[in-house]
Amino acid sequence: MRRNVAIISVGYNGRFVSKRPDISIVEMLEAAVRNALSKTKLKPHEIDAFVVGNMHTFEGVNMGHLWASEHIFALNKPVMRIATGGTTGMSVFHCAYYHVASGLYDVVCAIGWEKHDEGDAQIGLGGILLPEVFSLAHFGPDFSGRRGAGLGLMGGGGGSTGGASFQAASYLAKSGGGIEHIDMAAALMRANAAKNPYAHLQVPDCKPEDIAKTPIISWPLRYGHTCPTSCGACAVIIVAEEKVKKYAETEKVAWVKGVACGTSDVTVGNVHDGQITDPADQEMCKIVAMKAYKKAGIKNPRKEIQVAEVYDGFAHQVLLWPERLLLVDDGASPKLIEQGYYNIDGELPVNPSGGVTSTNAIGASALVRVAEAALQVMGIAEGGHQVPKKVKNALAHGWGGLFQFNTVTILGDTPVKK
Amino acid sequence: MKVEEIKETKEIYHYWDLSAMKWRIESEGLALLMEGFKEKKVLGRQCHKCGTVYVPGPTYCRKCHIDIYRIVEVKDEGTIGTFTVNLADIRGNPLEEISIVVCVKLDGSDSWLMGRLEGWTDWREIKAGMRVKVEWSDKPKGTLSDLLNFKLIK
Amino acid sequence: MKRRVAIVGYKLIKNTKASVWTRERIYYELSRALLEELEITRDKVDTFIFGSNDFADGRTISECYLIQRIGAHMKDESKVEQEALNACVYAWMRIQSGEYDTAMIGMVSLASSQFKPLLVQNHVLDPVYERPRGLINYYSAAAFQARAYMERFKNFTESHIARYAEKGYRNALKNQYSLQVIPPSLEKIENSEPIYLPIRELEVAPYADGGGVVLLASEEKAKKLTKKPVWIDGFASIEDTYWIGERDLVKLDGLREAGKRAYKMAGIKNPEKEISFAEIQTFFASEEPIIAEALGLFDEGSGAEVIEKGLSEINGKLPVNPSGGSFGGNPMGGTSLLGLINAVKQLRGEADDFQVKNPKRALVHAQDGVCAQQNTVMILSTGGEK
Numbered sequence: 001m002r003r004n005v006a007i008i009s010v011g012y013n014g015r016f017v018s019k020r021p022d023i024s025i026v027e028m029l030e031a032a033v034r035n036a037l038s039k040t041k042l043k044p045h046e047i048d049a050f051v052v053g054n055m056h057t058f059e060g061v062n063m064g065h066l067w068a069s070e071h072i073f074a075l076n077k078p079v080m081r082i083a084t085g086g087t088t089g090m091s092v093f094h095c096a097y098y099h100v101a102s103g104l105y106d107v108v109c110a111i112g113w114e115k116h117d118e119g120d121a122q123i124g125l126g127g128i129l130l131p132e133v134f135s136l137a138h139f140g141p142d143f144s145g146r147r148g149a150g151l152g153l154m155g156g157g158g159g160s161t162g163g164a165s166f167q168a169a170s171y172l173a174k175s176g177g178g179i180e181h182i183d184m185a186a187a188l189m190r191a192n193a194a195k196n197p198y199a200h201l202q203v204p205d206c207k208p209e210d211i212a213k214t215p216i217i218s219w220p221l222r223y224g225h226t227c228p229t230s231c232g233a234c235a236v237i238i239v240a241e242e243k244v245k246k247y248a249e250t251e252k253v254a255w256v257k258g259v260a261c262g263t264s265d266v267t268v269g270n271v272h273d274g275q276i277t278d279p280a281d282q283e284m285c286k287i288v289a290m291k292a293y294k295k296a297g298i299k300n301p302r303k304e305i306q307v308a309e310v311y312d313g314f315a316h317q318v319l320l321w322p323e324r325l326l327l328v329d330d331g332a333s334p335k336l337i338e339q340g341y342y343n344i345d346g347e348l349p350v351n352p353s354g355g356v357t358s359t360n361a362i363g364a365s366a367l368v369r370v371a372e373a374a375l376q377v378m379g380i381a382e383g384g385h386q387v388p389k390k391v392k393n394a395l396a397h398g399w400g401g402l403f404q405f406n407t408v409t410i411l412g413d414t415p416v417k418k
Numbered sequence: 419m420k421v422e423e424i425k426e427t428k429e430i431y432h433y434w435d436l437s438a439m440k441w442r443i444e445s446e447g448l449a450l451l452m453e454g455f456k457e458k459k460v461l462g463r464q465c466h467k468c469g470t471v472y473v474p475g476p477t478y479c480r481k482c483h484i485d486i487y488r489i490v491e492v493k494d495e496g497t498i499g500t501f502t503v504n505l506a507d508i509r510g511n512p513l514e515e516i517s518i519v520v521c522v523k524l525d526g527s528d529s530w531l532m533g534r535l536e537g538w539t540d541w542r543e544i545k546a547g548m549r550v551k552v553e554w555s556d557k558p559k560g561t562l563s564d565l566l567n568f569k570l571i572k
Numbered sequence: 573m574k575r576r577v578a579i580v581g582y583k584l585i586k587n588t589k590a591s592v593w594t595r596e597r598i599y600y601e602l603s604r605a606l607l608e609e610l611e612i613t614r615d616k617v618d619t620f621i622f623g624s625n626d627f628a629d630g631r632t633i634s635e636c637y638l639i640q641r642i643g644a645h646m647k648d649e650s651k652v653e654q655e656a657l658n659a660c661v662y663a664w665m666r667i668q669s670g671e672y673d674t675a676m677i678g679m680v681s682l683a684s685s686q687f688k689p690l691l692v693q694n695h696v697l698d699p700v701y702e703r704p705r706g707l708i709n710y711y712s713a714a715a716f717q718a719r720a721y722m723e724r725f726k727n728f729t730e731s732h733i734a735r736y737a738e739k740g741y742r743n744a745l746k747n748q749y750s751l752q753v754i755p756p757s758l759e760k761i762e763n764s765e766p767i768y769l770p771i772r773e774l775e776v777a778p779y780a781d782g783g784g785v786v787l788l789a790s791e792e793k794a795k796k797l798t799k800k801p802v803w804i805d806g807f808a809s810i811e812d813t814y815w816i817g818e819r820d821l822v823k824l825d826g827l828r829e830a831g832k833r834a835y836k837m838a839g840i841k842n843p844e845k846e847i848s849f850a851e852i853q854t855f856f857a858s859e860e861p862i863i864a865e866a867l868g869l870f871d872e873g874s875g876a877e878v879i880e881k882g883l884s885e886i887n888g889k890l891p892v893n894p895s896g897g898s899f900g901g902n903p904m905g906g907t908s909l910l911g912l913i914n915a916v917k918q919l920r921g922e923a924d925d926f927q928v929k930n931p932k933r934a935l936v937h938a939q940d941g942v943c944a945q946q947n948t949v950m951i952l953s954t955g956g957e958k
Binding site: 002003024026053055056057058060061062063065066067068069070074075076077078079080081082083084085091094095098099101102103104118260261262263264265266270272273283284287295400404405 | 574596625626627632633635636637639640644645646647648649650651652653654658661662664665666668669670671692693695696698699700808809810811812813814825826829940941945946
């Protein structure tokens with residue numbers, strides 16, 4: 001029999017910024033956990049278990065949760081660590097969900113974080129593909145010359161934005177949109193972020209023309225379409241159904257109705273095994289979304305989901321994901337964003353928090369999507385980014401790895417009936 | 419002591435020799451591709467169960483999870499699946515030379531190969547679906563550089 | 573507990589000093605072999621969970637290209653970045669929730685891909701205090717711990733540490749999947765190069781390249797897949813404080829608590845009598861008596877007596893590491909999965925030369941962090957009990 005689980009509080013350590021030279025990793029985590037606890041009736045010792053995640057190679061501390069044991073109140077408690085690349089945050093959340101859904105624990109705290117200024121993110125990011133790039137050296141590519149280079153580009157093709165620009169170009173070709181639509185998406189994200197006190201890149205009243213002034217890096221992605229590297233931590237506390245009344249401060253909680261995840265073909269740098277998928281297809285996203293809707297008992301997502309927090313590492317994904325999550329037709333996004341469909345006061349608000357395009361602390365980003373979706377369901381999003389309509393169901397989506405990993409979480413204001 | 423009371427924090431620099439790595443690769447797919455390049459051919463492997471043609475061709479099919487062995491040749495002509503135009507670096511500084519990187523599905527293959535596009539004049543005219551042909555080096559040696567680039571077929 | 577969860581199959585490769593196979597190849601072969609043995613295809617596996625560490629693998633998101641190899645293409649997958657036994661715990665939770673019926677766990681760790689594997693492990697130390705201070709590393713901390721035990725129990729001497737190492741090598745020789753290092757003589761171990769006294773070079777478990785996969789299933793599926801399921805009766809995980817000076821390195825309170833909770837979940841009242849054998853994770857020979865006593869398997873301070881009387885030998889009262897444990901090879905971050913597989917082998921009667929007589933219940937242990945800061949304990953059984 002199903003055990004229902006609710007998010008009772010969400011905490012941040014503070015605003016996400018590019019550098020925090022004044023605190024260490026563990027102090028950042030402590031601030032986030034304290035913030036989450038302060039909005040509940042829980043005492044720290046009443047948390048049964050913790051699930052943590054970040055990309056520790058970016059920070060240079062192997063398994064940071066070991067150092068943080070007292071700071072996050074995890075002394076003498078079980079701590080599990082999950083790491084799956086960009087989706088780390090949501091994988092952490094799913095693990096925390098299974099901790100409670102399995103019946104083993106009643107109160108679990110999920111923490112995702114990243115402190116980029118401690119390490120060198122370029123080394124960490126490069127580390128994803130470094131073996132493939134170096135292995136190509138065995139096969140004699142022309143790394144030096146401008147002309148040719150042929151297959152040698154496989155390791156780092158697509159200039160500085162990597163495979164994202166391929167995905168964006170393919171998406172535009174399929175949907176009939178243009179670079180101006182990506183400008184609109186980026187402007188929407190920056191403007192939304194200005195209404196979210198915790199977001200990193202806040203540009204009040206940002207217009208597509210402002211974004212269009214930034215140079216194109218790798219067509220169709222501009223400098224203004226890419227996400228920043230942010231430092232910050234996010235903590236989410238979840239509780240089993242029977243204990244919600246005891247520990248939640250108010251009646252407003254967000255019920256976890258369905259979770260699903262899946263992985264498909266790696267579409268960047270698959271130099272040894274061949275790339276057989278168009279990065280804009282994202283078949284797996286559709287499958288994962290359908291699984292999550294089924295578990296949540298949602299038959300008509302277009303009518304039943306009121307707000308979506310999608311993982312938009314690059315602005316074109318604001319257009320891509322609503323289609324692949326079956327919330328709108330394939331290819332519909334360009335027209336819809338022109339009409340303001342995705343605005344905070346639109347038909348289907350997408351990323352009222354500003355999304356990943358405005359704030360990207362890699363280990364935390366996918367968890368922040370869940371946290372923001374929960375805030376929307378609970379009706380307590382601060383700063384003006386709470387959507388005006390009543391939110392019955394919200395969708396949170398995470399994506400990462402090398403373009404192949406998708407996770408979806410559906411939250412709602414009432415639990416699924418057993 | 420409250421966080422607000424701390425007036426000064428110290429920055430600690432520390433260099434640790436993290437460790438050099440040794441990776442092992444088999445890369446049977448690239449090895450086969452290089453063999454074919456010597457003859458100006460593009461070789462891959464096909465799964466005898468589901469028919470997917472992988473280029474470079476690994477010795478297993480990821481869909482059927484079985485060993486595959488059938489070597490197939492695909493044409494050195496194909497269609498642009500997707501592409502990108504490199505105009506500036508990550509900071510936004512314009513590049514000296516504009517380059518276009520394409521993902522090409524060669525005729526007969528189910529996989530995409532990446533390479534530089536040549537034979538174009540205005541990058542704004544490039545679209546997915548255009549036809550390209552491999553430009554081979556004059557004296558192929560069995561290295562990645564034998565495939566010089568993909569040339570736009572007018 | 574609503575559903576019982578069992579381990580229905582396993583496959584592992586022999587530990588080597590430097591694997592000639594790539595990580596990718598190993599995952600593919602192991603997964604194929606396991607699925608063939610169980611006569612199922614990969615679509616019958618509901619979820620895949622990796623247990624590996626990015627630092628140890630030397631690359632970020634290390635499971636990226638391994639997903640296709642293990643058979644998780646277009647399927648559900650996750651990664652636990654701790655000792656691989658925790659991946660088993662996560663898989664148990666997923667099955668227990670009712671949303672999944674089968675789960676495959678995979679671990680492949682190639683210590684030989686690192687020139688200095690110890691430095692990777694030392695990155696656990698915090699960059700603000702311990703690292704710059706430079707007084708603690710994995711070896712020196714273990715030496716503190718061994719010395720503390722020797723001070724508290726005066727009959728335990730340096731030569732006893734050597735004896736535990738000798739037992740480890742001797743047992744490992746009988747395990748065809750271990751490194752099978754020719755066991756050095758007791759004298760050779762006692763006189764080997766001192767690292768941080770009282771720890772000597774041959775008392776440190778040798779690094780190795782190794783890997784294994786395990787399939788878990790819910791009760792209904794388990795009975796269809798195998799005639800010899802091994803049941804997971806209980807487990808617990810506890811994290812102690814990071815600061816070495818604040819822990820009692822001999823008592824290991826965190827591990828004690830984990831042991832208690834695991835026994836409670838499994839319904840064990842008297843571990844000394846009810847546990848048939850234990851596979852515990854040690855990097856140093858001196859850790860064995862300390863961990864075994866913290867788990868309540870032997871009396872406190874009995875380290876010298878246990879090894880002198882052979883109580884923890886394969887044919888002893890309560891065998892500890894009959895497979896040789898880490899002395900058969902330590903693939904960084906994954907040794908506990910090999911401990912799990914060896915325990916499953918024993919319970920199914922498939923352990924050949926290192927088989928323990930009539931085992932009914934086993935204890936598997938995993939540790940993370942310096943001096944076993946975080947511990948996971950799991951109890952397995954043949955199902956005859958309960």
